[in-house]
Amino acid sequence: MRKYNVAVVGATGAVGEEMLDVLAEVNFPIANLVPLASANSAGKTIQFQGEEFQVQELTENSFEENEIEIALFSAGGSISAKYAPFAVEAGAVVIDNTSHFRMESDIPLVVPEVNPEDIEKWRNRGIIANPNCSTIQMVQVLKPLDRRYSIQRVDVSTYQATSGAGKKAMEELAQQMKDFFSFKLDESPHNAFPHQIALNVIPQIDRFMESDFTKEEEKMVYETQKILHKNIEVASTCVRVPVLRGHSESVTITFEKDIDVDEVREILENSPNIVVVDKPSESLYPMPIVANGKNETFVGRIRKDLYRNNILHLWIVADNLRVGAATNAVRIAQKWIELDNE
Secondary structure (H helix, E strand, C coil): CCCEEEEEECCCCHHHHHHHHHHHHCCCCEEEEEEEECCCCCCCEEEECCEEEECEECCCCHHHHCCCCEEEECCCHHHHHHHHHHHHHCCCEEEECCCCCCCCCCCCECCCCCCHHHHHHHHHCCEEECCCHHHHHHHHHHHHHHHHHCEEEEEEEEEECHHHHCHHHHHHHHHHHHHHHCCCHHHCCCCCCCCCCCCCCECCCCCECCCCCEHHHHHHHHHHHHHHCCCCEEEEEEEECCCCCCEEEEEEEEECCCCCHHHHHHHHHCCCCEEECCEHHHCECCCHHHHCCCCCEEEEEEEECCCCCCEEEEEEEECCCHHHHHHHHHHHHHHHHHHHCC
16 A cells, blocks of 8 residues: 555644544554644644654645645634645645534535545545534444434434543643632633533533524534435534543434334444443443543443333443544545545
């Protein structure tokens, strides 16, 4: 297999660092690695597979000068909007982790375990979009069950870690916990969230829309429909919790057909990158602390509704920086390479 010139845009951010770790772990075929970031981070060094690389300042010419073939973006929507076209013009395929391109009709929104066939559409604009972190882990579970029972509706409540809002948000939680134990929590500032996050949960992620759902909640609705190519009903409530990393979701799925819980477990156990942890009598079920640093999605608390045989309840947990961002982006790149070599 030939090797590729790869750029990581936002290399010093929380997701960028995870992208570099995942690239190293899967031994991605890299000829030349180019870490890119803002002028503030330019000149810093990163470690990758035992070598030291200097972070370059992101400019309009970065991709052409370095002959980049694969560009992984995770530096914010405005950065992707400005610089992704320059990467495409230079001949690179862009895999974008922001929300900027996700709902554009001619740009594929991909979870490789769910809709790898959509990667072919990258030729339209030269861009492949990485879905929202909470959407990725959910559709990984929905797809195999939809294939068997046909989904009508999904109701989901999320319990999302502070890392979903970036490094500063994680630092804010850590600082507030320090202030709590120093009896100074009342003086502790909250800038990353609208309220104190330590010892609290906040039923708001992103801004509220006209629907009274938040932008994060609407993302889960429309991204799920786009990825599954199915106009199913989705309702979500997204909540920020005082966890550093790992998103959890309580999901209720209504199917066209009656379900068999044992068959559901078997289907999920045989689905790619899903781990079933479902022994509630032994207090075994997925938790963020279990998913931390892992590349799999964990499912448990699998049970049929008490009243209707076509309704299933389950609990999903995944590391949002990995499964919900970096790992999914790298898996997209791996699938793209498969297509490139056909």
